[in-house]
Amino acid sequence: MVTCRVLTLTTRLSEFCITKHQGVKTVYLTNKERSTMKKILIALALTFFANIAAAEHPLMERFDLNSNGLVTAVELEQAGCSIKSSLFKAADKNSDGTLTKKELLKAKSYIATKKRCPKVTA
Secondary structure: OEEEEEOOOOOOOEEEEEEOOOEEEEEEOOHHHHHHHHHHHHHHHHHHHHHHHHOOOHHHHHHOOOOOOOEOHHHHHHOOOOOOHHHHHHHOOOOOOOEOHHHHHHHHHHHOOOOOOOOOOO
């Protein structure tokens, strides 16, 4: 029975296999195998971190009712918030009438308060 695991990803990428009768055996990968292994690991890492970055913040999940990545004043009202238009305009830095995730998170201290949005627990 052979159990293998990759231990390093340095310039000398090696795979160590532990066999039942032979002890520890070191097998060095060819340049092509090393290149393929690096590409696979980079793709896996990018996929993993992309999924983390794409995860929605609880405030976006709560307020973005149509799931388009933007929050409007109407969506805030429908979510149970009572916010003056001047506060919304102050949070809307690019004046496009919607709040992006970044704008909402920067403004959460004065938009998503218990007084203005009693149903929000974020």
